[in-house]
Amino acid sequence: MKKEILVAIDGSVYSNQALSYLSTLFKDQDDIYFHLCTIVTEGASVMTSVVDPNNSLMPSSSAQNRKNISANRYLHKASEKLNRAGIDSERIKTSIHTSGYNIARTIQQTATKELVDSILVGRQGLNAISEMLMGSVSATLFQKCRDTPLWIIDGEVTSNNFMIPVDGSANSLMAVDHLCHILEKRDDIQIYLFHCRSLFSKKSQCNIELFHNKWDKDWCNKHLSGDDCLFNGPRQLLLEAGIPTSQIHILPEVSDLEESRGIIREAKKQQCGTIVMGRRAAGMAKGLFGGVSDRAIKRVQDMALWIVG
Structure with a gap:
């Protein structure tokens, strides 16, 4: 039976540690598939957004273009990392999602829509006070995400x-x-x-x-x-x-x-x-x-x- 894991990618050392964890556990498991996703934040605009941005005549901002380029680069490097570990490209798919500043909610909605078996995120190791003051994607997902199992990776994990x-x-x-x-x-x-x-x-x-x-x-x-x-x-x-x-x-x-x-x-x-x-x-x-x-x-x-x- 095919199982799919949604992996949040942001190009950081923490998402790299999460990928290493997956490679250690599942590189030889052909029934495990990986959906690598990255979230591009989009600030609020005074202009009404169009239903389909691809059909819009409004030029996109250079800042947003840079974010999209970075997102594609993160996903490409993440896919390459899994490939080097011996995971075939057929077991990997990628997607980019545009969000406001509630990244955790976008990840949760994507998981629900795609009917994945679990969500995996790397944790930045923030202490409780830092998470309270600054917020944390992993902390927010932990509080809000109850319909899909949540995997949180802290540091380098190699044990089976x-x-x-x-x-x-x-x-x-x-x-x-x-x-x-x-x-x-x-x-x-x-x-x-x-x-x-x-x-x-x-x-x-x-x-x-x-x-x-x-x-x-x-x-x-x-x-x-x-x-x-x-x-x-x-x-x-x-x-x-x-x-x-x-x-x-x-x-x-x-x-x-x-x-x-x-x-x-x-x-x-x-x-x-x-x-x-x-x-x-x-x-x-x-x-x-x-x-x-x-x-x-x-x-x-x-x-x-x-x-x-």
């Missing part, structure tokens, strides 16, 4: 080890399901299932009824019941996706003052390059300091974070 935090929720199982869809039948990866709970939280349990709208009732009763339900369901999904048993590792449960810190610490210990996390639906109650995925995205460094909502 994956960490999946599980907590017995439908959200965490959806994250496992997304990973299964992308990495089915892979025999060159290692996957670690891990549960970390805060010191004062109750023991997690699986509420089987919450899973019935996505998974068969009999399957849920078989794999999401009992004392090991946190791990049995995710492990079964991985096995059904063709991931060998020898590549699936269940780690001991730990407690930490704050879950995201424990997750990231364990991911580094296991030399994981990617953490795959589910997230609460919009409007669901979060803890005093926000959700686990909210805090993880602020803490993660030199790692990829897949957020599935």
Whole structure:
């Protein structure tokens, strides 16, 4: 089955790191395709815009032309980088989109229109205060993009080890399901299932009824019941996706003052390059300091974070 990843390209070192990540993981996976897109910002004009700019008699500004030339250059270099890594041109397509200054919204709309399987962006490594003051495409996408899985790459990531935090929720199982869809039948990866709970939280349990709208009732009763339900369901999904048993590792449960810190610490210990996390639906109650995925995205460094909502 063909899977398509929308990759935001801006010619920066951060988008280059994202391309390197893709090359490391998917260069030999012929079912993975890449849609490279770049966004050209367009300032507001006192003139009414035409429906089709290509048919307009109004001359385009030299500044806008320079932006378009730069955008084409970024995409050309990005395609060449993937080609040099061994990815055929047939698996790559490119597009340029004109936007106001809400770049994240344009990326999100493109992903929805193209029905891609995920969005990938490189992160500039801004701290929380900088993101609040300056804004960040990755931060805005994280807040707004919930219909399409979001992959955020921070730094250089070369490991094929994956960490999946599980907590017995439908959200965490959806994250496992997304990973299964992308990495089915892979025999060159290692996957670690891990549960970390805060010191004062109750023991997690699986509420089987919450899973019935996505998974068969009999399957849920078989794999999401009992004392090991946190791990049995995710492990079964991985096995059904063709991931060998020898590549699936269940780690001991730990407690930490704050879950995201424990997750990231364990991911580094296991030399994981990617953490795959589910997230609460919009409007669901979060803890005093926000959700686990909210805090993880602020803490993660030199790692990829897949957020599935």
